[in-house]
Structures are given as structure tokens and as C-alpha cells.
Amino acid sequence: MNRPIRTVSLFCLALFLALMINATYLQFWRAGALDDDPRNQRVQQASYSSERGAILVGRTPVAESVPSDDRYEFQRRYPAPLMYAPLTGYFTFGNATGLESAQNSVLSGEDPRFFVRNLVDLVSNEQQSGGSVELTIDAKAQRAAYEGLSALGDGVEGSVVALEPSTGKVLAMVSLPTFDPNDLASHDFGAVDDTYADLLDDPGDPLLNRAVQTRIAPGSTFKLVTAAAALESGKYDSADSLVPGGATFQLPQTSGDSGVVDNEGRACGTDEITFRQAMEQSCNTTFAQLAIEVGAEKMLEQAEKFGFNADYLEDFPGQARSVYPSQVNPPQLGQTGFGQFEVQATPLQMAMVAASIANDGVVMRPYVVSEVQSPDYDAETADPEELSEAVDPQAADVLTELMVSTVDDGTASPAAIPNVAVAGKTGTAQRGVPGEPPYAWFVSFAPATDSRVAVAVMIEEAPGQEIAGGRLGGPIAKAVMEAIIS
């Protein structure tokens, strides 16, 4: 009987080999795919119950994990929820936004950079803990921006972005209306669902980070781009160069009132005026004509050098592309010259325009994470990165001069700071819907030489206020700049 017993042995060996091969396939080769299944509650629960790293502004956490008594072991807490919600986003079971999402691999500790440490944790049976993320945000500037924008009253919808021109660091990023991420991080999932539904239903869209996700017509602030294109064309070289002016300008290929560009009563001469005056008085007639002079191709090229039609924000999710249209006819081209027609920009984009003028024409890649810290406090600092050269340094100087004049003697005067040369430009953009109030814009930087901060303020809605870029946006920009400079 031994021969069949040996056969049976071989058969049993085959059975066990099949089991081992299958187990190896399941736990080694297929494990990754199983972990990636969105329905895999284990992965979600583990990420939810682990000690996540903090999101820091300076040394102060704006998001941190504190021990909790329930089965999830840790509770995510946001000490300054409303002010920082657009940045931090929220972290709830199975979902995260903002930096909680973009920096998840660091915060959860799964980043490959922590590999060695995680191995040590594994061997010593310690629970894996997350690394921290330090932001480029300046707490004072952020507070100034948040308080300034909030002061416009209930129901205000808008955003403030401040950049450090020489590096691209985001110094402030505020978006209103905002929300309390603590409500969404609660372990009472029923309440979280209700809160989330309410936030989605809110007409003010509080979950939207307007600083990077909302793009609207930039209006007169876009004249900086048109001016840059005009200077780069070589036809004009100083603030005193004569540019086309006039009280009205009939767009090419049009007839009648709808094709007439005017200046809403501001003094823009009759035929030719200085570049300085055109900028100070924000002359639509001038910039419409400049855009047509430069041509659609050069305008597009100039806008794209500043970052339009591109993705550049790499360490923060959801950046909307600012748009300069690639197909325009001559009357539309004229309208784009003062930031209308299909030109659309995010507040971040307009802050980048101001910042690159302040930085001798060099556009720096904006970033919000300045440092990644491992759980052992090994730090890795982010390096500034040059994105492009928007204009040459001479043109940047001329643009700066134009903007300083605009603050000193023109429409941007609300942003003036005593004893500091401030460069600024207002914008009041039409929505294109009759009867609706316009959008208010304000961009500025200070000091004019070796500038340390560039700001863009955008106000979509401010119930009960008369919308005007300079009057509404100027003081906010001023407060933010003062917070950095002083």
C-alpha cells in the first residue's frame, strides 16, 4: 500500500503548496490593490485613528491630534478654525481636503521619507506617528487679512492672498465665508453628516477656498499685465512715455454704444497721456488700445508668463487655472486689456502678478509648506523655485513706478502707508450681468524696492457696501502689508 500512500503524500504536498502560493499572492501581491479599495474600512480607520502630525504656523499648531478616550484614540483639533480652515481643510472619516489631504502622506507618517523610522517603529512595536508640516504663513499677516475681510460685515465673500515676492512663500491665505473644521472632525459621525450637508447647501459655498479655487474677471488689476506687455513690446520704456488716451474709445469692428469703452469720468486726456496718468486714473481707453497695439499673441504670451493658463501650485490641492483666452477678435482683445471679456484670475494669480513685478519681473512658484518635519523633528525645508521671467528688470522698475504713483496720486490711495513706498492697483470688474454689483480687486506690494510682501484682495460680495476696489480692498491690503513690514 506504500505506493498509493506516496501518491497521496504528493497530493497533500500539492494542496499545501497551493495554499501557500495563494496566501503569498493575497498578502503580498494583491495587498496593495486591496488597501487601495475605497471601501476598505481598515485603511480608513487606521488613517483616522493614528496620531497625525500637526500643521504649524510658526511653532503654533493650527491643526493637531490630541488623545481622545474613544476607540479612535485621537481627535483632530483646529485651534483657530475659521481663520485657517481654507488652508488646513478638514479631516473626517474617509475624507480630507486642503493640506490635510495634500500633505496626508507626511501627516499620517506614510511618507517614503519616513521609511527608516517606520521600520524602527515596527520593530519596537510603537505605533506609527505622523510628521508635521510647517506653513509659510505669517500669523500676523493672516490675522490682519482675516480680520480686515471679516470687518466688511456678514455675508462677505472674498479672499486675500499675500506672497513673499522674492521666494513665492504664501504669507496669508484667507477665504470667506469659512467653516469650522472641528465640526467635521467630530467622532459623532451623524452630526458630521448633518454639518456637511448644511455646508454643501450654504449658498455662500463656505467649503470653497476662494484664494485658489475661484476665478473671476480681474478687471483693472489686469492692466498690470497689459502694461507689462506694452513695455516688453519695446514701444514704451518709462512711466513718462506717452500712451494713447481719450475719454472714450470705440472698439474696432463695432459701432454704437455697446462698443464704446469709457473711463467712468476719470481724467484720461484726449489723445495721448503719460503712462503714469493712465495707470493712476486706471484708464480703460488706454489699456484697450495698448492691448490691441500689442496684439492677441503677445498678450497671451505675457499673461502666460505671469502664470495664466497653467498649474503651478504643487503643495496645495485644487488650484484653478487662471484664464487668458487664446482665441480673441479685435474688440474682445481690447476688452481683455482691462481685464474683462473672458479673462479670469484667482486671487493667488493676481498676487503673483504683483509679486513678480516686485521681484524684478521674476515669477516665483507659490508654496505654502515651508518645512516637513519627521516625528523625530528631522526637518526638510522647501526651496523657492523660479517659475518664469515675466518681464525684464527695467520693465519691472517702470511698472513699480506706475503702481507707486497709483497709490500716491491715483485710485489706489487707500493702501498708502506713511513713510513707506507702496505700489498698488485697484480693480472693479463687471460681472457681465446687468444690475449685479461688480467685483472689487486690489493688488499691491511694499516696500516698492526690496519688497517683502505682495497682496491681492478680491471681494465677490459685500452686502450693504458699495463695491469699489480701492475703498474696500485698499485698507485690507494695507493692514496685511503693515503686518509684514512693521
Add this chain to the structure above:
Amino acid sequence: MTTSSTLMGFVHRRRRGAELFLLVLALAVGVGGYAAVGVGVEGKVPADIIGYGGWLAALIVAAHIVIRLVAPYADPVLLPLVATLNGLGLAVIHRIDLGYAARGRETSFAQQQLVWMTLGVVLFVAALVVLRDHRVLARFTYTIGFGAIILLMLPLLPFFEPINGARIWIQLGGLSFQPGEVAKVMLVVAFAGYLVLHRDALALAGRRLLFVDLPRGRDLGPILAMWLVSLGILVFQRDLGSSLLFFGLFLVMLYVATERPGWIVVGGTLFLGGALAAWKTLGHVQDRVDIWLHPFEYYRNAQPPFSDQIVEAQFGFGWGGLIGRGFGEGDPTRVTYAESDFIMAAIGEELGLTAVIAVLLCYGLIVERALRVALISRDSFGKLMATGLASIFAVQVFVVIGGVTRLIPLTGLTTPFLSYGGSSLVANWVIIALLLRISDQARRPVPDLSADEEESDDESTQVIKL
């Protein structure tokens, strides 16, 4: 066999010291695992570690001493393997108790399992002490076979409730018992006794068809009867696993007894035919196969069939990866019945592929040792019994672990020695006792009869009055 081993003058060593050393390692796994569960889940070594460890050690040492006394030549590896698996199983069941407690469900599976293990060891000892020669069992072939059938049919009596759709339990005063677990051991004995007697008839008569020797029609009786019993279990008790197990067992033993692959062909055809018919006609079999093929499509279904158990197990295995999450770091209680049928998923999740392979190796070694016993056994009955016990073990491990890891459709069977479940644990301890008894007989040196023979030549023949 007898002649060859004496001719070569080879005598097996007892190796009881080696067994004791291996038992210490097995205890380290069991007690260490229990401590690791406490540290991992609750952050401290369990308070009752001394009592628990002492009890476990006492059981194992008792088994060892009994082997020294009544089966000194028994295989030295089997008991340590079993002790390892049982100890690991207890630790993991304790872990799952704690997991259920965290979810607000009070269970004490580990304590009950320890009680069952004690009963298992008691029966193990009793079997070794009472049964000094396994061939005695051959006398009771038909009694045992009849008893097995009775046990199998017991749960079908109307006053026993089906659990989870399967009629395989009987309830006696609060305790649930699966008579099928005991019946499988009895069936092995009965098959072995029957086949030893009838193997010649089954082996030699028959006709040749397409290179395969097919048995005679009249010899097909038993195999058809067994096939019907298996189908009956499948249809009436809705127990796919046991059905497969019993029929597979019978086929393997038939093949070993007759040395004719023809039986495998006939039996395999019957099995495939039966399985196909069951799949065509029985809804629950179809569901099992569908869930096996596309588990993720049925995950979190609003109405049956559900695949949550198998999918959660899959996620658990994947989550465990190569070295596992560690005790307390996984979530094994997401899988329903993690303490019994799906205990391998809990091991895979918290101890990883490493432990899964280690457990499979333990099982493989048990089967290997059992088949080795079959090879060296000196009598056909012992050979058949050892082969049967080895096969039942191998097939059961394959069916349940294969089902849990989605190699084959899922069928309800316990994982020997690991799963929570009294009947299975007790029955498996008895299986090991039987194997040790056969191996003791096989490895024991042949009594030196030569001197006696010479003496007897000198003596005059005694006449005994009848």
C-alpha cells in the same frame, strides 16, 4: 515490512527528550502569544498569565508524560506541533474576545476553548491509555460505522435547531455540539476496517477500459452508498464542507487500500457529477460559487447573498501584509466568526503572511508525520487509518483555509486546533492520539522472537483439551 525493518536491524529511537524540548518551544508560542495579545491590545501583560500559562503547561506536560508511559516510541513531533497550534489558537481567540469587548460584545471564547482543550487532552490521554493497540478497533468496524451514521443524522432530528442554515449542531443543555466532528474520526476507523477486509475483492476484480482498471459493478455498492451519504449531508444539512470532506476521505482510503487509480476516476466523476448537480439545483451552493468568483460585487449588499465576511477577510489579509499589523493593531473582528471559521484571517491580519505560512507548515508537518506513520506501519489497518487521518486533516485544512483565502469556494469547516469550537478540538485531539498510538506500534522494535522459537522447538507439544 516486518522483515525489512528487522533485516536492516534498524530500530527507531524514542526521542522523548526531543519532544520535551519542542514542547517547551510550543509553550513559548502559546504563553508568549497570550502575553503578546495582552501587551498589544491592553498595553499590559494579562493578570492571569501565570494561571493561564501554568494550566497550558500542565496540560501539555501531562500529555507528554502519558506518552512516555504508554506510547514511548510514538512520533516525537506530532504533540509539539499540535501544542503550538492549540496555544496560538488560544492566544488569537483571546485577542478576538478583547476585540469583541471593544465593540461592546462580551464573549469568553478563550476560556471556553481552554476548557475544551482540557477535555481534548483528557480524551487524548484516555485514548492512549485505554487503547494499547489500535488493531482492537478493527473488531468494531461496523459498530463504529453505524455509530458514525447515527451521529451524522442526529442534527436532522426536528428538535435540534439549524444554526446559520446548516443542520449540523445538536444542543445539549446550553452546549452546542457538532457530532459530525466525532463522526469523521469514526468514519476513518470504519472505512479502514471495511477496506482491510474487502480490499482484495475491490482491487483484483474488474475490467479494463481505456487504460484504467474499472471496478466491478457489484463492488460499487459501498462507494455509491458513501456518495449518497455525502450528497445527503449536502442537501439536508446544507454542509458543503463536511460533504466534500467525507467523500474525499473515502476516495483516498479506497485508492490506498486497492492501489487502483480507477477508483479515483470513478469517485472523482461521481463527485464532479454530484457537485455539478448541486450547483445547478441548490441555491445556496450557487451563491457560494458566485461569491467566490465575484466577492466584491456582493460586498455590503442590501439583501442576500452577502459577501462581507469574505471581503473583509480579504481586506484583512491584505492589510496584514508580510509581517502583519501586530496584536491589537488590526481589526480582525470586522470579519464575522473571526474566532472560528475565519481565524486564519485574524492571524493573517495581525501576524501577517509569515505566521500564515508558519501555521501552514505546522499543518503540513502534521500531515507529513501522519503519512510517515502510514508508510512505516506494519499492519494494513494501521496504514489505512493513518492515511485516512492524515487525509482528513489535509483536506480539512485545504478546504477551510482555501475557502478563507478565496482559493476555493467558502465552506463551513473549522480550522483544526486553531478555531474556537469544542467538538472539533476534542475530535482532533483524539485523531492525534490515534496517530500516536499507530506510530508507537510502528516504531516500536519488533519483539525478538528467535529465542522463543528455539525454545519452543525443544518443548513437547501440549495438548489442550477443547
